[in-house]
Amino acid sequence: MGFWGIETPEEYGGANMPPTTQAIIKLELSKSFVPFKFGGWVHNILFSCNEDQKQRYLIPAVQGEKAVCFALSEASSASDATNMQTTAKKDGNDWIINGEKIWITGGHSADFAIVFAANDKSKGAKGGITAFLVDREMGWKSELIDTMVSNHEPATLIFDNVRVPEENVIGEVGYGFKYAMQFINHNRGYVIPAYSIGAAERMLSMAVEYANTRTSFGKPLAERQAIQWMIANSATDIEAAKGFLFRSAALAEKEGSWKTGNDSNQFRTLSSMAKLYNANMVNRVVDDVMQIFGGMGVTKELPIERWYRNVRVYRIFEGSDEMLRRTIAKNLLNEKIKVGEIE
Template sequence: MALNPYDLYDVRSLLSDEERAVQDTVARFTDERVIPIIGDAFDQGRFPKELVPEIAALGLLGSSLPEKYGCAGLNAVSYGLICQELERGDSGIRSFVSVQSSLCMYPIYAYGTEEQRERWLPGMARGEIIGCFGLTEPHGGSDPANMKTNAKRDGGDWVLNGSKMWITNGNLADIAIVWAQTDDGIQGFVVEKGMPGFAAQEIKHKMSLRASVTSSLFFDNVRVPEANRLPNVKGLKGPLGCLTQARYGITWGPIGAAIACLDEVLGYTKERILFERPVAATQSAQIKMAEMARRITMAQLLVVQLGRLKDAGNMQPTQVSLAKWNNCRMAIDIARECRDLLGGAGITTEHAAIRHALNLESVITYEGTETVHQLVVGRELTGISAF
């Protein structure tokens, strides 16, 4: 019996019936609705926002949050499979879902009041309210503690000043989860579109995540009511807790991108005839593709165990760092190798490899660069911070 070339260790057999059903549903959506349009959307630098109602109808927004807020109440492995199948289509689609779910809905659920949850989460689950996450600043990057955006108390309101950069969904967003320095430490605020002094400016000229909206946010004496402050967390542990949730999804997503590239190159090398035989019949091509399958298999086993740890409440941030580092590096290397095997054809977006390779330049950078995650693991091993 032939093995599945994209699942050599039958990782699917480790999944529950519900987890397999989730994967199959999202895989169909990706095959039927994302892949046919995503190359053109990437070329045009356009996020296909027409897909948002369908994404919401499938229950993919805030999928791990409780059903009482209109969410699906799925486990962590199911959320990971959602990310994997969406990124098999494009990192930009997975990024949209990650930001909405892990960086916007999660902090409202985890750090907000019941009134805030009821006010925003059901609409966000339906895709009627889009969120973005404002942490990164132009000068901050990997050092979020070096935050300049500030909020000052003024009666019953807060007055917000500063800016954020590299914000996914920024110009789409109806609300922004913004982290700011206060006299009582870093705190989170829900800033609503249309509040005077709040502006979003889309970042153009991108060569990566072109089918995604990336923006800068500006706050000029934006008056935010106390009812919009997330009261149940203070300090960097608030935004870092959100990032751990999102990074978990990112550990799964690049596997989908890698599988898409391998699938494409397997088909191409069998049909491409050079020197009177298919490229797939050469030792060099088989060794390269075998190496891809090996690395994909390792990544698959890594994330399933990570998901089981998360569902058991035992997942540690260092484990997420290790998986993001490993799986992003795996995927970007595979995408580049596949581009090479496609030859000249590989430089066009008629093939997926160059698009995935370019997207993964962002994925390997955002929410902790490769170096940051290496240093997180190093700190765990030695007990010494080298940041």
């Protein structure tokens, strides 16, 4: 379809599309039941690599020669990721990484991982966490995790004295956590929100068609107010979600933050709201659509049950509902933003 590297800068062979355009494409493609993989896509963290790292990791990843994964979460700390237990200790010109990452999307098939490890546990995000480029050949192992989600293939990554050369540190030692947030905020702002709307619109159109054709007690379901209200509420919910998506994408576009990571407090707050609202919206819609379809909704003949399973995780990863509310509330209560101030 020509959607190669839609968010990748042109100098690396991408289309360099701005967030609003990305959002439109993601929204439309997520109406399909087929899990669409964007060729030429890489985690935006790799744009912050130095020239040597770009040649060794960014370019091969964009060209599809190397698969990459994002390894932040751990069994004992994912919502509070800065409390990570994976350590990086300096040994001559190398770093030795020890620890275990969990839930890493694509981690079992990745050739290299962007790994976040504590170089100084006492310092947390400011001076204590470093981002590393770690090849599988350097010695990490992976195991697939079985979940109800069909399209992420999360894995556990095990690091047992994995030796990583100094030249594989991304940016400054101790200041790697900002790269994790650069990637996560972008997903919150206009990736998950777009996927949520596409899936919800597709499911709602299926429900409209079904309500018009399925009869009970001699009349189509469409004539029952109980069904009409579910359809009306879902359609209203979707339109409200579009407001969040496009405001958030427009703000990211204005700030240019999807490539630099210099997110404003406004964007952090708005992207958290967009992810919170839209992820919950699609879960409400899929539930109502399943209700309208009755028993057919839970069969494997229709895609509804699969969407039902897949969208549930939208409320958990990239910041759970609770973590997003925490961010929104903290930014307001600490007066990082004022009520009504978001563009």
